[in-house]
Amino acid sequence: MPFPFALPTTSSVLLSDCFSSVTHPSLPLQATTKRSVLKDTLKKHKRLPAQSRSSHLSIVQDALTNYIPYLLALNTASSFRDVGTERVDVDVVKPLEVEWRTPLTAALPGREAPRPKLTGIHNEIAFTFSTLAHVHVLLARSQLGFLHGSPSLSQDQRTTALATAMKHLLEAHSILKYLLSVPSVSASKESPIDVQPSTISALASLALAEATLTVVSKDDPYAAAVADDRDETNRDWMFKAPTIPKVRAHLFARICLAAAEHASQACGLLTGNTAGKVDEDLSKYANDLRRTARAKSIRFLAIDTELSGNTGEGLAWLRGAKKELGLAVELEDGKRKGFRGLKQSWQEKREDRRIEKGGEWGMDAGRLEEARVVEMLEAKWDRENSAVNVQTVPPFEPLLARLPTGREYHTPQAYEPPTLDAYILTQLRAPPDPEDLAFRGDEEDSGGEERFRRGDPPGAFPGAGLDYERSATSSSYY
Structure with missing residues (x-):
């Protein structure tokens, strides 16, 4: 956002x-x-x-x-x-x-x-x-x-x-x-x-990162599924499950990594500016956007892995995505537990109220919304893995060490x-x-x-x- x-x-x-x-x-x-x-x-x-x-x-x-x-x-x-x-x-x-x-x-x-x-x-x-x-x-x-x-x-x-x-x-x-x-x-x-030139360059990188993530949002059915799940009048979940082609999942992961690189560049320019101090909300937003983009890319890699039949490795990818988001909350029967889980639920409800009232919502750059998507997939795959596949979930650190390179989607035109x-x-x-x-x-x-x-x-x-x-x-x- x-x-x-x-x-x-x-x-x-x-x-x-x-x-x-x-x-x-x-x-x-x-x-x-x-x-x-x-x-x-x-x-x-x-x-x-x-x-x-x-x-x-x-x-x-x-x-x-x-x-x-x-x-x-x-x-x-x-x-x-x-x-x-x-x-x-x-x-x-x-x-x-x-x-x-x-x-x-x-x-x-x-x-x-x-x-x-x-x-x-x-x-x-x-x-x-x-x-x-x-x-x-x-x-x-x-x-x-x-x-x-x-x-x-x-x-x-x-x-x-x-x-x-x-x-x-x-x-x-x-x-x-x-x-x-x-x-x-x-x-x-x-x-x-x-x-200042550094601030202008950082804002340009933020705009490009957000435009790159918008490309993925257009064809991301899982984020739409979480939004529909919060809509009490929606009944599509009864007969239709979200699907995504396997090839595009890996492509979306690379596009999100490119967005994360732009957001990381903006974050470095804003925090490393020696000419003055930038508003703290803007610096925090740039950092949250970088984390959201990286977590989204890891989530797409998890989807690509799960579609190949490796549910255990897909769960490991999802845990890595939660680590990137800074919301490593354990789930029990698909529900959060502990004080951190309670705090995250309270933050999400407060964000929902801001959306309803039209206030300054989205200051977390979509981090809480991405956490909802990751937790939805984790709860679903964990039930399937426990009942059918029974695959071992490996550690996620080696997986994060071999992330692919980012891929640019846009070719910005010169402004006239x-x-x-x-x-x-x-x-x-x-x-x-x-x-x-x-x-x-x-x-x-x-x-x-x-x-x-x-x-x-x-x-x-x-x-x-x-x-x-x-x-x-x-x-x-x-």
Whole structure:
């Protein structure tokens, strides 16, 4: 399940005060207007309830897509390069200074993420494109959340949702890779941890790992069987058992190992960053995704082995998968026992409640869900082995030592950012009307973030907490 990124917010800035153009004098003014719309959209998105944010993501995506062509035009022209086939002269009047909220930077519990003042257009480009990548990840998350929230979907509906999620994750990966190709961004060493090259590379690896696992989820009947088992209205288990072709089981194992390699690379980049400390939830998620991908690959190897008639060795593979998940809980008659089993069951129920309420679920990267699948297979095979096959279960450590190599499934395409049309560039040659002012946005520069976060006094009108505060010069309540 993709990570639930929090979209950043930004301050207001007049690009027309920082850039001027002799050939296209309306360009800085129009860029300011597009950016102000983006600023308002991000602030409104932050104040929405968690259940309403997924439907607002398309509006944020449109605001980013409309602003990027003007931002790239200013960056290209200020570097004495042509915009498309047209020459655009842009002079830098003063360095661009703007504030961006940094939600991936570690902060004290209960504190808002910092919003440092950043200098240079390269920071503006980095935050704008990384925000667009986060939007695509959140769109993929909403598609996968639709699957988990509605377990009784048809196969066509599941395939469509998974294909859409995969498309968004690959788009996020391409955007982040494009951002690393921007020289001013990749060479920046003083930027916040959110847009450091190592963090951008880690996020790109995470997106690719999640897209790779989505390929397997599309044709994984065992995960669907566990989801159907939790659906009280489902009765398919009475007449149909999940099956999987033997050849594809080994192929899926190698694809999952490739995803684990990408997640491991992301985990190393996030934990080894010396420029600052990344949010702990993101680092933990990357580690859980690596463990989930490895356990899933081992589970497919177990399926491949069991289909060959080696049930004992298949059980050994499953125990190795539980070891990778960090949930080595013994089963007794198909049920967990001990304190660790009770704790795992409590965590799964809490995760189910989060899915029902639409909260920040999936922070374990599917680790608990994979544990359910492994335990379902282990209980089933253990009963069969005890009653029919009676094969010895070997130790799993030698099996884990001979895991196959990973196999890449995707060939990510290069990202092509939106550019200004020739017709729009022609219109920007006209000088702006002296009476026209740049649109600063409807939201306050602070976005009301401090005001909306502070609790109101009892009985006060919502949002009127500031009216009840004492004045700074008063030393009395009266």
